[in-house]
Amino acid sequence: MSTITGILGRPYLSLERHLDLGALDAVHEEICLGLTRVPVDYTGGSHRTMGIMPPSREPEAVVDYGEVIRAMSRDELVRFRDLADDPGSIDLDAPGELEFGEERAHPLSRRQMLYLKYRYRVYFPWKVYYELVPNLRWEDKHLATGKAFTREARAIFPRTVAFLKTLPFEAIGRANILGLEAHDHGTVHRDCDPAEGEPPAHFITLCPRGDKRLFLWDEEAREKVPVAGKAYWFHDGDYHGVDADPFFRYSIRVDGVFKQDFLAALRETAGPR
Numbered sequence: 346m347s348t349i350t351g352i353l354g355r356p357y358l359s360l361e362r363h364l365d366l367g368a369l370d371a372v373h374e375e376i377c378l379g380l381t382r383v384p385v386d387y388t389g390g391s392h393r394t395m396g397i398m399p400p401s402r403e404p405e406a407v408v409d410y411g412e413v414i415r416a417m418s419r420d421e422l423v424r425f426r427d428l429a430d431d432p433g434s435i436d437l438d439a440p441g442e443l444e445f446g447e448e449r450a451h452p453l454s455r456r457q458m459l460y461l462k463y464r465y466r467v468y469f470p471w472k473v474y475y476e477l478v479p480n481l482r483w484e485d486k487h488l489a490t491g492k493a494f495t496r497e498a499r500a501i502f503p504r505t506v507a508f509l510k511t512l513p514f515e516a517i518g519r520a521n522i523l524g525l526e527a528h529d530h531g532t533v534h535r536d537c538d539p540a541e542g543e544p545p546a547h548f549i550t551l552c553p554r555g556d557k558r559l560f561l562w563d564e565e566a567r568e569k570v571p572v573a574g575k576a577y578w579f580h581d582g583d584y585h586g587v588d589a590d591p592f593f594r595y596s597i598r599v600d601g602v603f604k605q606d607f608l609a610a611l612r613e614t615a616g617p618r
């Protein structure tokens with residue numbers, strides 16, 4: 346039996362016939378050009394420490410920055426802290442464990458990410474990460490309160506922003522561009538634990554060039570289920586990863602709350618398997 350939870354009885358849902366994707370070619374042109382003009386971050390790199398990898402694939406995360414930072418000597422930690430954007434906010438003598446990285450007390454600065462890569466061989470799968478609608482806490486990613494497309498995103502990616510606003514969301518709580526460099530792979534992980542019983546997070550992934558080889562991972566069968574197309578929704582509590590390819594590719598993920606009529610249309614067309 347498959348360990349993939351899926352969406353509405355299917356491993357994932359293609360959204361291609363539910364969305365008007367006519368603008369995607371122009372969006373693609375704009376994103377490729379725009380990415381040359383904005384500062385980008387890395388993301389990923391500590392999935393094993395976060396405990397979100399399937400056990401059978403944990404060895405693939407060869408160097409995980411959570412483990413690297415835990416193993417640092419005092420001298421190394423001081424050097425590492427000094428590369429933070431705000432070193433004064435990091436008290437190395439505070440009780441408890443120091444937590445760095447995504448969703449932790451101290452996000453990594455660009456310099457810290459680069460240093461982890463150069464000095465400690467940390468692998469960051471997504472080396473082009475750009476937030477169009479920033480979101481602080483993962484559990485709030487569907488909520489629009491206090492959030493907006495950044496001024497920079499509106500200036501550099503106006504067609505993209507306009508297109509994302511046409512998507513069938515009541516509210517958008519998070520939107521970002523996730524790019525993988527040539528030959529890099531996206532480590533297999535899940536974004537939440539389906540055993541907690543929460544309904545699947547509402548989000549749309551757009552891959553304007555349709556060339557990102559996302560797959561769901563069935564841990565029981567040790568099998569990949571390829572996710573094809575330019576627009577889809579999957580259960581992010583299912584393990585997922587990206588196969589390596591010898592070229593750059595990216596997708597856009599938009600989180601929020603779907604409109605009821607969109608959900609109803611999906612339910613109607615998904616039907617029985």
Ligand SMILES: [Fe+2]
Binds near residue numbers: 534535536585
């Ligand atoms: Fe993910």
